[in-house]
Amino acid sequence: MSLHKQQNKKWRKWIYIAIIAAIYIWAFSQMPAFEIQAMAGEISRSILNGLFNPDWDFVYDPGGEDLLRGLLDTLAIAFLGTIVSAVLCIPFAFWAARNLHRYKFIPESGTFILSVIRTFPEIVMAILFIKAVGPGAFAGVLALGIHSIGMLGKLYSEAIETIDDGPIEALTASGANRLQILWFAVVPQVIPAFLSYTLYRFEINLRSATILGIIGAGGIGTPLIFAITSRDWDRVGIILLGIIVMVMVLDFLSGLLRKRIV
Amino acid sequence: MNENTIKKPSKVKSTLTTLLLFLLIWGSAYKTDSTFEELFTGIPEIISLLREMIPPDWAYFSYITPEVLITIQMALLGATFGAILAIPLSLLASSNIFVSPWIYQTARFILNFLRTIPDLLLAAIFVAIFGLGLIPGVLALTIFSLGIIAKLMYEFIETIDPGPLEAMTAVGANKIQWIAFGVIPQIAAQFAAYFLYTFEINIRAAAILGLVGAGGIGLYLDETLNFLEYQKTTSIILYTLVVIMVIDYITKKIREKLL
Structure with a gap:
C-alpha cells in the first residue's frame, strides 16, 4: 500500500517536472535569438557616461522646463491622485467588507468590482483619460485616482473586517441606527489603518506618476522620454537621479509618518 | 461631574494638520490644473469615448491572441530570470546570513535603487x-x-x-553547506510563492511595455488608439483583463497548495 503510494508520488513529481519543462520550452519558442547589435556596446557606454555625468544645468532653469518643476508636478499628481482615491474608495470598502452585511453576495460583488479596477492598468486608464480630457497632469490625476481605488478599497475593507465587534454590539444594544454604528463604532477603529494604507499607496503612486508623462499624462516622464528618444543621456542621467532621490526621500518620510500612526 | 475639571484636549495640532492637508491639496490642484470645472467639461467627453468603445470588436480577439501569448511568455521569462538573480542577492541582503552590515546594507541599497526605477523606463x-x-x-x-x-x-x-543554522554551525559545515542544507529547505516554498506572485505582477507590467516598443500587446494598444479604432482597444483591454484574472486564479491555487 505504502509502496504504491510512494510510486504514485514519484509519478506525480515527474508529471509536474514535464509540465514545467513544456511551459518553458513554449516560453522560449517565440524569443528571438539574443544577438547584441554592433551599436549596443557604444550606446551602453554613452548611457553610462551620461548617467555618471548628469546635466546639472537642467536642475533649475528659470526660463522653461526644468527638473525641479517636473518633479514638483509629479509629486502633485501623485498626492492629488492618492487623495481622490482615498475618498472615492470608502464606499467601495464598506461595500466589500464581509462583516457588515447579512448576505454573502453583497461583499462578494464589491470585492469583484475592486479586483476588476485593480487589474485595469493605470497607464491604459491614463491613455483613455488623455483621449477624454486632453493630455496633461489632470489626466494623470484621474488615472491614479481611479486606479488606486482598487487596491485601497481592498485594503480598507480588510481593515474594516478586522475590527473589534464589541463597540458595534454595545451601540446596537443601546438602539443606535446603522449610520450611528458606522460613525461611532467602525470609523474610529479603522482610521489609523486607513491613513497608513493611504501613505503606502502614495509611495506607489509616486513611482507611477514618474512614468505617466511617457504617454503624455504630465509630470517628469515627458522630459524624460524626450531625452531618451533624442539620446540626450546626460539629461536622462539627471532626471533619473532626481526621480531616485525624490522617491527615496519621500519613502523615508512616509515611513516615518506610518510608524507614528500605527 | 463638574464641567470645569475636564480639560479638553488641545485642538491646535489637529487644526494645523487639517490646514496643511488642505493647503497641499489646493497646491497640487493648482499645479496639475485639476478643477471641478475641468472635470465637468470632461465628463461628456469621457461618456462619448466610452460609447465609441462599446461594443468590443469580437473578431479582433483571435487576431491578437499570438501577441497576448507573447506577453505571457515575456512575463514568465522576466520573472524566471529575475528569480534566479534574486537568489544570491536576497541571501546577501539578509542580516542573519551575512552578519556584516557592509554586505547586507550594500545589497539592500542596490535593491532599493533597482526598485525606484520604473519598469516602463527600464524598457x-x-x-x-x-x-x-x-x-x-x-x-x-x-x-x-x-x-x-x-x-x-x-x-x-x-x-x-535559527535552530537548523546553529546545528549546521555546530557540526562544522562550511558556508555553502550551511546555506544549502540550513537555509534553502526553509525558504524554498516561500520562494516559489513569491515567484508566482511576481509573475502575476509581471503580466500587468508586460501588457504595457509595448507602448515604448518593448514587445507584447501594448504595441497594439497604442496602434488602435492612434487609428481611433476604439472598439479594437476595448477588445485588447478586455482580453488583457481576462488573461490577468485567469492567471491570478491559477497562481493563487498553486500558491495555496505550496504553502
Whole structure:
C-alpha cells in the first residue's frame, strides 16, 4: 500500500517536472535569438557616461522646463491622485467588507468590482483619460485616482473586517441606527489603518506618476522620454537621479509618518 | 461631574494638520490644473469615448491572441530570470546570513535603487540599447522582478528558524553547506510563492511595455488608439483583463497548495 503510494508520488513529481519543462520550452519558442547589435556596446557606454555625468544645468532653469518643476508636478499628481482615491474608495470598502452585511453576495460583488479596477492598468486608464480630457497632469490625476481605488478599497475593507465587534454590539444594544454604528463604532477603529494604507499607496503612486508623462499624462516622464528618444543621456542621467532621490526621500518620510500612526 | 475639571484636549495640532492637508491639496490642484470645472467639461467627453468603445470588436480577439501569448511568455521569462538573480542577492541582503552590515546594507541599497526605477523606463532604456522587440521587454521585466522577489525574500529569510543554522554551525559545515542544507529547505516554498506572485505582477507590467516598443500587446494598444479604432482597444483591454484574472486564479491555487 505504502509502496504504491510512494510510486504514485514519484509519478506525480515527474508529471509536474514535464509540465514545467513544456511551459518553458513554449516560453522560449517565440524569443528571438539574443544577438547584441554592433551599436549596443557604444550606446551602453554613452548611457553610462551620461548617467555618471548628469546635466546639472537642467536642475533649475528659470526660463522653461526644468527638473525641479517636473518633479514638483509629479509629486502633485501623485498626492492629488492618492487623495481622490482615498475618498472615492470608502464606499467601495464598506461595500466589500464581509462583516457588515447579512448576505454573502453583497461583499462578494464589491470585492469583484475592486479586483476588476485593480487589474485595469493605470497607464491604459491614463491613455483613455488623455483621449477624454486632453493630455496633461489632470489626466494623470484621474488615472491614479481611479486606479488606486482598487487596491485601497481592498485594503480598507480588510481593515474594516478586522475590527473589534464589541463597540458595534454595545451601540446596537443601546438602539443606535446603522449610520450611528458606522460613525461611532467602525470609523474610529479603522482610521489609523486607513491613513497608513493611504501613505503606502502614495509611495506607489509616486513611482507611477514618474512614468505617466511617457504617454503624455504630465509630470517628469515627458522630459524624460524626450531625452531618451533624442539620446540626450546626460539629461536622462539627471532626471533619473532626481526621480531616485525624490522617491527615496519621500519613502523615508512616509515611513516615518506610518510608524507614528500605527 | 463638574464641567470645569475636564480639560479638553488641545485642538491646535489637529487644526494645523487639517490646514496643511488642505493647503497641499489646493497646491497640487493648482499645479496639475485639476478643477471641478475641468472635470465637468470632461465628463461628456469621457461618456462619448466610452460609447465609441462599446461594443468590443469580437473578431479582433483571435487576431491578437499570438501577441497576448507573447506577453505571457515575456512575463514568465522576466520573472524566471529575475528569480534566479534574486537568489544570491536576497541571501546577501539578509542580516542573519551575512552578519556584516557592509554586505547586507550594500545589497539592500542596490535593491532599493533597482526598485525606484520604473519598469516602463527600464524598457525604454533597453529599447535604446537593443532595439525594438521582445529582448528589451524581457530584460526590463527581469530587473523589475529581481527588485520585487529579492526584497520579499530577504525579509522572509530574516524570519527563518535559527535552530537548523546553529546545528549546521555546530557540526562544522562550511558556508555553502550551511546555506544549502540550513537555509534553502526553509525558504524554498516561500520562494516559489513569491515567484508566482511576481509573475502575476509581471503580466500587468508586460501588457504595457509595448507602448515604448518593448514587445507584447501594448504595441497594439497604442496602434488602435492612434487609428481611433476604439472598439479594437476595448477588445485588447478586455482580453488583457481576462488573461490577468485567469492567471491570478491559477497562481493563487498553486500558491495555496505550496504553502
